[in-house]
Structures are given as C-alpha cells and as structure tokens.
Amino acid sequence: MQVRVDSDLCQGHTLCAMAAPDLFALRDEDGHAYAPDENVPAAQEERAQEAARSCPERAVQLS
C-alpha cells in the first residue's frame, strides 16, 4: 500500500497525523501534512485507512 497527501486539497486539519502518527508529518510553518515515506508497512495499513477516513478534506490518497 502507498499513501499520498494531495497538497492542493490538504488544509492542515492534522487528523491524519492523529490517526497514524508514524505515516504523516506536519510542516512546521502551516501544519499541512505529507507522507515522509509513501510506502505503508503492512502493520500500518489499518491506520492508513483510518487516516484516509478521518481527513475532512479527503486529501489522503491510498493506492
């Protein structure tokens, strides 16, 4: 599984990082999210899905 944050959609709600702190980092200046490593370890897949479900802007993309 791969995870991406669509930076055009992300508004920095930070809910993705709450759901999966190991998969997302928040930029210091504005709290917008990015995935430092797009490859999701198998053990983190459930959390990645929870992050995608929690994002109010639907900016977390899984593939």
Add this chain to the structure above:
Amino acid sequence: MDTEESRTEENRAGDAERRKPAISLDRLSSRYRLEFEELSTEFHGKCPVAWNDTHGGYWFTSGHKELFDLARRADVLSNDFDVEGVRRGYQGISIPSPTGERRFRGGFLEMDPPEQRYYRQALNPYLSPAAVQGWKPVIEEITRACLDEKIESGRIDFVDDLANIVPAVLTLALLGMPLKDWDVYCEPIHAMVYTPMDSPLYERVRELQMTMGVHMMETINGIRNNPRPGLIDELVTCEINGYRPDDMEIFGVLLLLIGGGFDTTTALTAHSLEWLSEHPDQRERLSRERETLLDSATEEFLRFYTPAQGDGRTISQDCVINGTEFKEGDRLWLSWAMANRDEKVFEDPHTIHLDRKGNRHNSFGLGIHRCIGSNVARATFKIMLTQVLDRMPDFVCDPAGAVHYDTTGVINGMKHLPATFTPGKRLGAGLDETIAKMQRVCDEQRLAEPVTVRKARAKLDD
C-alpha cells in the same frame, strides 16, 4: 410593460421555480435549539440543500456530502463583506447581515483570495502545530493557576473561572499584548455574542467594547513604534498582495483573531465538562484511558457540540451543483452543525461515542477558510480538560446554575457552569502572580516569535 420590468417578473418566476425545496427555519429562534436533532434528521432525509425563507431567504445546507461539495468551491463562493458597497455589495459570513455599528469587515474571514491567502501565509507560522507545541507549558501553568484559585473551596464556575480565562490569556500572549489586560477583552467578547442589540444590557456591553477598541488601537500603535513579537507585529509589518493594511483593516483582523478564539473554545470546554458530569462512568474511562481516548474524545466533542454552528457565503457566479441551481448573489448557509449529525456518515449521530472512528467532522470548517486557530483550540481544550480530570475528578455540575445561550444559531455557547467537587490542595501561585510570571517568560524567551524564527518550548524554571 417595459422590458426591464418583464425581466424582473421572469426572474421572480424563475426564482420561485428553482428555490426548492423550501423550508422555514429561524436559526435564532428557540425552535432551532430545542428541535435541533429532529430538524437535522428531517432535513437530511428530505432536503439536504433547501431554500430557507427566513432572514431575506438563503440556501441552507445540512447534508454532509452536499456541504463537502459546496464549502470547498471557492471558485463560486465569496466570503466578502463589502461594507462600503464599492465591489459587488456582498454581505459577508453572517446571516442575517449585521446592522448598525456591527457593520464592519471581519478580517480575512470576510475576504477572498488572494488577500485572504496572504494573511494566512503571514499568520500560519504563529499558529501551526509546531508553534503551539512551544506554548504548552504556558497553557498548563495558566490552567493550573485558575484551578488553584478554586481548589480549596470545592466550588468552581467552569465558564467564569476557567474556560473564559485560559483562552483569553493565551490569545493575548499570541498577539503580543500584555497578558494582564485579558479582562479588558474577556467580558465584551463573550457578551457581544450573546447580547442582542435590543437587550437592556446592550449599553453596558457597548461601553466595554469601546474600552476594548481603544485598547486595541493603542496596542497597534504601541507595537508599531516599539516592536514586540507576536501576531500584531506581523500585522503591522506584513505586505498583503502588494499593500500594507491600514489601521482599520488590522483592527478587523485583530477582532477576528480575538473573537474567533474565545467564545468557541469556551463553548467546547463547558459543554464537554457538562456532559462528563452527567456521565461519570465515561469520565472515569476517559481519565483512565486518556492515552488512547483523549484525541478521539476531543474530536467527538467538537463534532457533537459544533461550537461555531455554521457560516454564510454569497454565490459569486451562476452554477449548478448536485442539481441545485444557484444564482450569483444568492446567500448560502453552511451548517457545520447539522452536517456533523448526518447519519450517512456518522453512525448513531446524536450520541457521543468517545472512541468514534473516521470522525470527519466539519467543526473547524472546510476548504480555504478552515480555522487557522484549530491547533491552539485543541491544545487549550485538552490541557484544561485533563487538569480538571486530575484535580477535580468527582466534579458535579449544577444543572440549576448552568446557563446556555438563548440562541445557538451562530455560537453554541454557555454563560455559566457552576460545579462542586471534593476540595484539594493548591499547587502553586494564584492567577495574578502566575500571569506576571508568564509575562516575564514570554518577554525573555520571545515566545510569540513565529515558528520560522523560534522553535524551542517555553522553559518555566530557570
């Protein structure tokens, strides 16, 4: 009949045709507050986007999906409040539109890009998660002092003695204002929200507001002449799309920052504490399992109580979205509150589940105007909540003394929430002394610098 008139007639007939389904709900009436759940369910089933014929008529969006599809359409929505009538005459984000002396622009919340985007870029580094991290020791210390003032007595008013104070002191710290002046702002900002202009108390609120306004102007000028770090310093030095904002514009932004943060955080905290008092088993569980439960509980309280119930927009060009035909100039209400109860997205929507998953609530808004203060709000709320759980674990709120706002169509707030608890011991200095100490910490460590300049957490003991 001349053509001008016949076109108007035609428009009117067309309007009647497209403004369907129609509802009639005065959001400022007690019906909105008392029948909120029934109305939400009814609208979600029947008319997730409806024409509400009260307050001059406006579109009312209550469905979660419909709201999602609309709120992010900055290309066809405007937040502009054109007070002077020099652009398109749009009326900003309040429905009904403000009258009389309340007619001024609410900072960048009532602007569109590109200006609004410049403001956010300028202010984000003061309010981002990383910036807020640095403030936590200060928030904890002010909260500790508020509780110490009451801990020996076994009585507290969670609104007056805690939830009004901490957000106010912190906001002033972020702005770079003297912390001891928090009480210049506290009462008028809250009272402004819940005192209608025809109330006998309005005169007093007005006087407090005048004092507050003078204080704001003096501070803006003071910081212009003697720079000190904080949001105000940013506002007096920043460039917005090639211009320097004048004093009136800065005044509006300042009022937005102060007004945006006080009443909402207070409302969230008070409602959550009231609910926890009514559900002592859940309170115990939250306290015990806070490691895993505090984040989801916070989001659930945000969803359920939706402190800012909704915001208005103006349609800026004709468009059809999900089958609804919108015309330029139409007014629109985005009901964050009702969308947060949509059963298509939230199972058992009218019940609080502290461990709710996939909680895609809209309580901080959606899209480009999403709350810039959400990180501050969450941190402040969590610190106040956990300290109460630790130090007053058996608190009981007094339902007879709890006062909710009469109208909750804009802010779902509370005026008072008295409670009793088993008295405990003080841990440190009282509020005034603590505020003086925090002032020294702010000044010496330049805490209000943006995160781009300063990253370290506040240090309280030297």
